[in-house]
Amino acid sequence: MRNAELFEIARRYMPGGVSSPVRAFKAVGGSPIVIERAKGSRIWDVEGNEYIDFLCSWGPLILGHAHPSVVEAVCEQATKGLSYGLTNLHEITLSQKVAQLVPSIEKVRFVSSGTEATMSAIRLARAYTKRKYIVKFDGCYHGHYDSLLVSGGSGVATFGIPGTEGVPEKMAELTIVLPYNSTQAVKEAFEKYGQDIACVIVEPVAGNMGVVIPDYEFLKALSEETRKYGALLIYDEVITGFRLSLGGAQEVFGIKPDITCLGKILGGGMPLGAYGGRQDIMSMIAPEGPVYQAGTLSGNPLSMVAGIKTLEELEKSNPYHSLENLTRKLTEGIGEILREKGIPHRINAVASMFTVFFTDGDVTDFQTAKKSDTQMFGRFFRALLDQGILIPPSQFEAWFLSTAHAQEDIDIALEKINKAVSSL
Numbered sequence: 001m002r003n004a005e006l007f008e009i010a011r012r013y014m015p016g017g018v019s020s021p022v023r024a025f026k027a028v029g030g031s032p033i034v035i036e037r038a039k040g041s042r043i044w045d046v047e048g049n050e051y052i053d054f055l056c057s058w059g060p061l062i063l064g065h066a067h068p069s070v071v072e073a074v075c076e077q078a079t080k081g082l083s084y085g086l087t088n089l090h091e092i093t094l095s096q097k098v099a100q101l102v103p104s105i106e107k108v109r110f111v112s113s114g115t116e117a118t119m120s121a122i123r124l125a126r127a128y129t130k131r132k133y134i135v136k137f138d139g140c141y142h143g144h145y146d147s148l149l150v151s152g153g154s155g156v157a158t159f160g161i162p163g164t165e166g167v168p169e170k171m172a173e174l175t176i177v178l179p180y181n182s183t184q185a186v187k188e189a190f191e192k193y194g195q196d197i198a199c200v201i202v203e204p205v206a207g208n209m210g211v212v213i214p215d216y217e218f219l220k221a222l223s224e225e226t227r228k229y230g231a232l233l234i235y236d237e238v239i240t241g242f243r244l245s246l247g248g249a250q251e252v253f254g255i256k257p258d259i260t261c262l263g264k265i266l267g268g269g270m271p272l273g274a275y276g277g278r279q280d281i282m283s284m285i286a287p288e289g290p291v292y293q294a295g296t297l298s299g300n301p302l303s304m305v306a307g308i309k310t311l312e313e314l315e316k317s318n319p320y321h322s323l324e325n326l327t328r329k330l331t332e333g334i335g336e337i338l339r340e341k342g343i344p345h346r347i348n349a350v351a352s353m354f355t356v357f358f359t360d361g362d363v364t365d366f367q368t369a370k371k372s373d374t375q376m377f378g379r380f381f382r383a384l385l386d387q388g389i390l391i392p393p394s395q396f397e398a399w400f401l402s403t404a405h406a407q408e409d410i411d412i413a414l415e416k417i418n419k420a421v422s423s424l
């Protein structure tokens with residue numbers, strides 16, 4: 001069956017035909033492709049069309065699709081049991097590895113998604129500080145937990161959804177939303193509400209309004225203000241963890257948050273999230289402390305072995321420098337193509353994640369990201385798809401590279417992007 005026919009069936013039985021809104025291609029038009037298989041840097045739809053994949057499952061696949069050693073570990077584990085409901089050997093290995101790699105983490109709790117990680121981290125911060133308010137930033141996305149949907153990025157931004165439908169007003173009122181990269185706004189908020197703020201949660205490099213690079217002074221101010229007022233600093237490293245470096249954004253910027261949320265790469269393509277931090281904070285979690293958080297499938301052995309193998313591969317090859325170089329070649333090439341055609345754009349890139357914004361102004365926060373020409377992005381997306389290039393189906397998301405992408409993929413991709421842009 002063809003993509004469109006299958007998606008019609010999908011629409012009949014799943015809201016919007018999808019399991020997560022961003023997959024519906026609504027912001028770019030046309031019918032979504034339906035995926036059959038993937039390997040390395042390539043992905044194929046049910047019609048047999050091959051694409052070079054820069055979506056990379058929204059970030060987890062830093063080793064590319066179906067990396068042999070990850071697949072082997074998962075297959076081997078599957079023969080030994082899919083879930084135990086009790087502590088397993090692999091959880092112990094992965095917790096040790098996470099504590100060893102991520103500078104701020106002494107203890108870690110595994111959950112099944114990034115959303116669970118941020119939701120639980122907020123609960124923990126509120127319990128630790130005995131305060132109610134949380135601070136988040138306009139255009140940052142931290143999963144779909146009630147308190148964090150306010151002014152969210154990702155699909156909330158893509159579809160222009162307020163993010164508060166179904167969220168009790170009393171809950172939404174406890175979230176203070178500030179502009180990303182505004183040190184002044186942070187200082188003013190702390191002057192006004194400082195004694196009631198439990199935590200600040202931030203994407204240390206924003207990925208969900210498209211990639212936005214943090215001003216170092218802004219990150220420093222978050223650290224200083226939270227410390228000064230006794231609030232906790234939560235780094236949501238669900239995207240940046242193990243993507244910017246083995247120790248994540250906190251290692252790159254040399255700033256230790258109080259709590260770190262992880263996901264995506266941590267599970268190497270299997271469902272996995274985690275939150276961790278200092279001993280004194282983490283010991284508030286049940287059964288050591290009074291903050292309840294649990295999960296039937298938490299610490300699932302398949303996710304654990306996929307995560308362990310992924311981190312081992314990253315440790316072995318330390319691919320960050322070459323990933324960044326390859327990303328630079330791609331972004332410089334795209335920049336050249338767009339410049340030649342006179343198409344206004346900005347490209348924000350950090351390590352192996354980047355976004356091409358169709359705007360003639362710098363993108364430093366959600367307000368400036370929103371100035372992008374989303375109609376142009378839609379045409380660009382579809383022209384690329386026709387050429388066999390898959391990118392995130394929204395202006396407000398990040399493209400990713402993996403270690404499976406080779407120079408040859410970049411050369412082919414640039415040729416195809418050139419053709420696509422000529423047809424716009």
Ligand SMILES: Cc1ncc(COP(=O)(O)O)c(C=O)c1O
Nearest residue numbers: 113114115141142143236238239
């Ligand atoms: C920075 C960030 N935090 C949290 C989440 C939520 O993770 P998940 O989709 O696994 O619930 C995402 C992505 O969805 C994310 O990009």
Ligand SMILES: N[C@H](C=O)CCC(=O)O
Nearest residue numbers: 020022058154155208397
């Ligand atoms: N931007 C989101 C995560 O980073 C996209 C994943 C999703 O919502 O399905």
